[in-house]
Amino acid sequence: MTLEQLAIFVAVAEREHITRAAEAINMTPSAVSSAIKALETSHGIRLFERVGRGIELSGVGQAFLPEARRTLSAARQAAGLLDDLGGLRAGHISIHASQTIANYWLPPRMLGFAKRYSGISIAFEAGNTKSVAKAVLEGDAEIGFIEGSIDEPALDPTHVYSDELVAVVSKSTHTLPANPTALDAYRWIVREKGSGTRTEFEHGLGAIGLTVADFDVALTLPTNEAVLNAVLNSSSAAALSRLVVAPFLASGQLRLLDVTLPPRHFTMLHHKERRLSAAAKAFKQICVAPELASRAR
Known part of the structure; x- marks a missing residue:
């Protein structure tokens, strides 16, 4: 069994595809x-079962997945230590x-990091707040970035940026009165539950005495770009x-609604019980010191 086989198994197990x-x-x-076939053959087991045209974890695969994740996490920690000893000349x-x-x-900020530390490779994946926190908890990501906060005692949060949520409509839409309660006169396009944008929007509405349930929601969409185009x-x-x-505000294609939502924070997460590698510490420094990112572009 190799680490590459373990990484492949985990990737397939998490997606079942x-x-x-x-x-x-x-x-x-x-x-x-x-x-996957070589791993199964060498140990005489089946990790996946064919179900219709898809696959799903077998009982053996379900039992093996947590240990595979722990082993990969430990291997990454060991590699990170060697990277530290190498003085950030190489690593991941x-x-x-x-x-x-x-x-x-x-x-x-990734570009700034890559220019400063050209020998460090970056594996990057986008998700939502819940999936990012899960990746850091399970060791699939050394660090994660979420919008807002999350109640997870095992994760160490660091504030890296203050963002602003704004309510917008297209330029062709008539203007609503300034009274925030008039927001429920619109049909709304919202992000999916579990996204930082949706969670922080709900918090902001609560501050002015409203909930998403008060709105006529036309669509719930999984990306900012889909919401924006709608x-x-x-x-x-x-x-x-x-x-x-x-x-789009600058070009006049969108206009702001007259409502102020509380600011939200971008937060960096890492696991409290895992040592933060020198590469991750350097990346964190670029994120909390904007002048480093801009200087390196």
Whole structure:
């Protein structure tokens, strides 16, 4: 059994799909299938069962998955120690981030890091707040970035940025009165439950005495870009990060509703019981010191 086989097994187990797992770990589906078959053959077990046209974990696979994750996490910790001893000349860092951060805030900081530490490779995956926290808890990500906060005692949070949620409509939509209670006169496009944007929007509404249940929700969509395009092509409203809507406000394609939502924080997470590698510490420094990111672009 090799670490590569373990990583392939975990990727397939988490997705229960050969092709999606192959895409996530940058391999061909045939190579992934061969690795799983070799692992099963060498130990005389079945890790997956065919169900219709799909696959799912067998009982053996379900029992093995936690140990496979622990082993990979320990291997990453050992590799991180060697990277530290090498003085950041080579190494690897795994980062997960929720969508707004992944698409709008994190890329320039990743670029700044890559220019300063060209020998450190970055594995990056976007998700939502719940999936990012889960990845850090299970050791799939050394650090994670979420919008807002999460109640998880095992994770150590660090505030890295203050963001602003704004409520917007397309330029062709009529203006509502300034009274915040008028927000329920709109149809709304909202993000899915579990996303940082949705959670922080609900918190903001609570501060002005409203809930999402008070609204006529036309659509619930899984990405900022889907929400944004729906709003641009309808008379519906949405709450999105100012980072997302800034170009459309500047061009006049969107207009702000007269409501103030409380600021939200972007938070970096790492596991309290796992040593933060030198590479992760360097990345954290770039995130909390904006001048380092801009200087390195």
